[in-house]
Amino acid sequence: MSLLFKHFRIHQIFGANTDVGKTILTTALVRASASVKKTSTGPIEDADDEYEFSLCGSLRRRLNTVLYRFHVPVSPHLAAQIAAGGEADKIVPDDTFLNSISSYVRRNASRVSGPAHLYLETAGGVHSPTLSGVTQLESYRPLFLPTILIGDSRLGGISATISAYESLLLRGYIIDAILLFRDQYYRNSEFLTPYFAERGIEVTAVDAPPPKAVDAAENLASTERYYESVNLLPVVQNLDLRHQQRFAELDSMPRRSIDTLWWPFVQHGLVKSETDVTVIDSASSDFFSRPASSLESQLDGSASWWTQALGHAHPALTLAAARASGRYGHVMFPQATHAxxxxxxxxxxxxxxxxxxxxxxxxxxxxxxxxxxxxxxxxxxxxxxxxxxxxxxxxxxxxxxxxxxxxxxxxxxxxxxxxxxxxxxxxxxxxxxxxxxxxxxxxxxxxxxxxxxxxxxxxxxxxxxxxxxxxxxxxxxxxxxxxxxxxxxxxxxxxxxxxxxxxxxxxxxxxxxxxxxxxxxxxxxxxxxxxxxxxxxxxxxxxxxxxxxxxxxxxxxxxxxxxxxxxxxxxxxxxxxxALLHGHSYTAHPLGLIEKEVRSEPWAAAKARWESDGTPSVMWSLWDPRFVKALSCLENVAEVMALGTVLSIKVRDDQAGYTSQSAQLLLQSIRSTDHDMESFASSGVPPFSVHFRTLGNVAYFMTSLNTAPETIRTVEDKIWKALGETKRTSE
Known part of the structure; x- marks a missing residue:
């Protein structure tokens, strides 16, 4: 679902806290760009996005939309609960929320032919809950947008800003700039500027706006004078440069990789061109983000060589690793222990x-x-x-x-x-x-x-x-x-x-x-x-x-x-x-076992599908048994097996074994995205391709333990379309 377009530069704006000036500083940025704000809370007459409309209404190139609006000035998850009357089924789930953002961005990206800019402003601080109650950092992570952090200029703002930065960093976000108001008393920017310079991030401090005037005309004139005094063009130029550098890096990686890497289990003589190299820009849940004309979502169909039990960049795993690193680093283990x-x-x-x-x-x-x-x-x-x-x-x-x-x-x-x-x-x-x-x-x-x-x-x-x-x-x-x-x-x-x-x-x-x-x-x-x-x-x-x-x-x-x-x-x-006189330098790295959720509703539903006449099956899979049976009846399929998260398909081929290319060739079409925007809108599943591994004439697919059922059904459809041209008469 990651959103990256060469001609359409997008940045997400997070705040180190609430009331740190996100909307005001976004408005300063959009005087040279375009802006979209995702969520607004509070009464309509006091909504800061309406204030922004009045300030920037003369900017014709600017896109400005609030995708979700709630009238109560509280955290978005509480505002959503109040608006839904406490009925949980009326609260917008995160996937619907993100899909609406993704759909909006893709539509606008397709409408502009030249360079354009888009800002997605969040509500509150980085850990403020979204509509569903999940923190914004977790909810927006699949979008993986370059980020601008609005720092806190108030008392305690140094700590709040650094904490927000580290929270973003732990989840893999790319922070391209930090903006905050200049305060002559606390002077937070004076500390934060060299601090973040060491980390390769520029800090820009601007004067705070004047108090809001009672008279509307005077307020408009005063505000316009303020924005005329604020020059964020260098920031915009730096954001554009970082955007270009990111694409230059992605574009150069295939050739540099071919020239320098020795890949495992790869016959390098078969890597004929740069298009044979899969560049992975990021990964989240079950998906890679890989560059094409824009970033493309690609399902990790092999569970990354069987390692991904809970999906990529799982926040609990990430924090566990960071906690272990911070508490222990590396420690020797002979006759020692740790919790x-x-x-x-x-x-x-x-x-x-x-x-x-x-x-x-x-x-x-x-x-x-x-x-x-x-x-x-x-x-x-x-x-x-x-x-x-x-x-x-x-x-x-x-x-x-x-x-x-x-x-x-x-x-x-x-x-x-x-x-x-x-x-x-x-x-x-x-x-x-x-x-x-x-x-x-x-x-x-x-x-x-x-x-x-x-x-x-x-x-x-x-x-x-x-x-x-x-x-x-x-x-x-x-x-x-x-x-x-x-x-x-x-x-x-x-x-x-x-x-x-x-x-x-x-x-x-x-x-x-x-x-x-x-x-x-x-x-x-x-x-x-x-x-x-x-x-x-x-x-x-x-x-x-x-x-x-x-x-x-x-x-x-x-x-x-x-x-x-x-x-x-x-x-x-x-x-x-x-005695076992064997040792290893990294014995007992202190990460621990992450408990797997195997009592979920999707697992129960999957087990039920494999029942026979109401009798529970000893053997079951997350793959649909009707799909598995139908697949085994195809003319070009020798046999199929499904067990747990694994689906294995053996293609009919006289040249079986590792030298065979038959599975790779027959399923090649699923490596590209075949969903258009209409199917995205109707199915609710964002477009994605599938990354999978073959073992000669055998193709296998593995899900995570928590892969969404609708994702698995979509993969089944893709496989069926690729293989299902001819059926056995015995089906």
């Missing part, structure tokens, strides 16, 4: 994924490191249990599933089969990996590789109750036992741990392994005395139908993707010889 790390460990062990089995939490920084820790733990545990000595410990291997991915560090790579593109010269695969039976939705039906599913219900596949004694379970047991017996007879590696990605193998191409197979595999190897490691970096903090492991690894969403943090949960020993 955030301790509380997180207790939460993970007692209420989270370690509940009932884990006794210790080992913090590190990322999934690969956490897996290295887990492997060290498991190999040491097996060596102690089997009483291995010397070189016997060096010949140990792991048992896993083909296609597994546990990170890019050497040890984590060695726990995976040497296949595909995720390998290097030092990669020395140590172990054995099963070909996994998978599950998917094909032609509208739930299918597993053995075609032994007696129903069409995917919920049945994930509900292991009663399936452990099924014919398919027996097939799996015999297959696993026969394979392991043959491996032992042939002199294969001695297996010391079972390493699994529960339910979904992400990098392998969103492979949904039959949970019954994994459960049988865990049962067999637990009986054989092998430690079991669950790599839950991708699947998150939730398991479904799986036995508890000996060690589990978690990362990415622990901090909502804001800073690196990982944890390995396991048993522990008091024997010093069995």
């Amino acid at each position: 955030p790390a301790l509380l997180l460990a207790e939460r993970l062990l007692h209420d989270g994924p370690g509940k009932g089995w884990a006794s210790r939490a080992f913090f590190s920084d990322d999934g690969s490191t956490a897996m290295e820790v887990a492997l060290k733990m498991a190999l040491r545990a097996f060596s102690v249990r089997a009483k291995l000595e010397g070189t016997e410990r060096k010949a140990l291997g792991v048992l896993g599933i083909k296609g597994s991915y546990h990170g890019d560090t050497i040890g984590a790579m060695d726990a995976c089969a040497e296949e595909g593109v995720f390998t290097c010269e030092w990669h020395n695969a140590k172990g054995y990996w099963f070909d996994p039976p998978t599950v998917s939705i094909q032609e509208g039906r739930a299918i597993n590789d053995y075609r032994m599913n007696p129903t069409n219900s995917m919920s049945w596949v994930y509900d292991l109750t009663g399936r452990l004694d099924s014919p398919l379970a027996q097939v799996y047991r015999e297959y696993i036992s026969h394979t392991l017996d043959g491996l032992e007879r042939s002199g294969g590696p001695r297996l010391a741990a079972l390493v699994l990605e529960p339910l979904v193998m992400g990098v392998a191409g969103m492979v949904f392994v039959d949970p019954l197979f994994q459960r049988i595999l865990v049962d067999v190897e637990t009986g054989a005395g092998l430690p079991v490691i669950y790599d839950e970096v991708f699947v998150g903090l939730y398991r479904l139908g799986m036995q508890t492991p000996d060690i589990s690894v978690h990362a990415k969403i622990l901090t909502g993707g804001l800073v690196p943090l990982a944890v390995t949960l396991a048993f522990y020993s008091t024997n010093k010889a069995e």
Whole structure:
């Protein structure tokens, strides 16, 4: 929703406090520009925007509109409640409020052909509530407009101005200028000017206006004389320069990036032009803002490589990180503790994924490191249990599933089969990996590789109750036992741990392994005395139908993707010889786990959609089951799976695997905005494109835990339009 146009310079005006002169200083600015004010409160005859009309009525280039007006001079949220008679459903929600602003700005941007200016003035201070009761800083953040801060010239104004600036800064706002009245007694501007100069922001102080005259004609003449004495042209010129510099920076970034960056997981030879580079100007909630002819909203369809659990720039996460940085900075962790790390460990062990089995939490920084820790733990545990000595410990291997991915560090790579593109010269695969039976939705039906599913219900596949004694379970047991017996007879590696990605193998191409197979595999190897490691970096903090492991690894969403943090949960020993002698500089960065809201109305509605005849489904997703089933019936789709926030689509292609470009090409159209203003007005969903990742002929989409249902429905429509040209006759 961010608004940025080359020919249409927009600035949002915040106040450090109420009654600091926002409207007066905005009026001084609009004598060379155009102005729009968003919200006004108070009686019509006393409204400062009406006063502004009378002052600037001769400026024909100026746009001046109040989008919401309330007659009671109180905070906007109270004024809205009073106007609504206390009825909550009559109060304008934030998304409607922002959409009306966005629509107004876009309409006016399309009407002007040459350079023009627009100011959006807020009401009260930076933390004054909006109509819905959310503070203005939070509500207006999706617009991400360059900001002018009106400082406070009164007693206490230095503190108020700096506090307002830091509040804006914490939420990512770009502050281009600070204006305030000049006061000869408090002289706040004399302190603030060098203070903000160190931060690259110019402070401009102007004389305060004369008192309002009783006589209307004299008041008008006096006010006009005042504005003639105020010269803010240098400020306007500086704002224009910063606007131009911002576009110059955005325009130059693709070429500079191609010339200097080595991107992860990118074949640089395929980056043919600057248009292949996605420049991200900012991010908020589920959306990136990327420059096109103006700023374009692009849905982060991969949850930023699976890290974004609550969306980008989440205010609670931002403040938690700032609080941790301000209180601790970096602290060493051996034999030390601090409250955030301790509380997180207790939460993970007692209420989270370690509940009932884990006794210790080992913090590190990322999934690969956490897996290295887990492997060290498991190999040491097996060596102690089997009483291995010397070189016997060096010949140990792991048992896993083909296609597994546990990170890019050497040890984590060695726990995976040497296949595909995720390998290097030092990669020395140590172990054995099963070909996994998978599950998917094909032609509208739930299918597993053995075609032994007696129903069409995917919920049945994930509900292991009663399936452990099924014919398919027996097939799996015999297959696993026969394979392991043959491996032992042939002199294969001695297996010391079972390493699994529960339910979904992400990098392998969103492979949904039959949970019954994994459960049988865990049962067999637990009986054989092998430690079991669950790599839950991708699947998150939730398991479904799986036995508890000996060690589990978690990362990415622990901090909502804001800073690196990982944890390995396991048993522990008091024997010093069995100690885990592993450490990391950023052990236990004190951010903590952000509690996820999983009892929301959208989640309840999503679960209800996956019910069958009123029976709750063990397996469910935020993606609509009717959409998933219909998609699986398309001619160009091989199979589809949805689970939780993930949607995976395998495109039919004879050249399957990472070398395939089919998924990328078929879905290319959703990377551009296909909503016009009419559809925006009718649907209430602002136009956006979709950023997504492909794994060869597999495209996957991930939402946040709190992505709006209407956003998900819009993405479903986009995918359907891109893929749904031909349907199977069996649909």
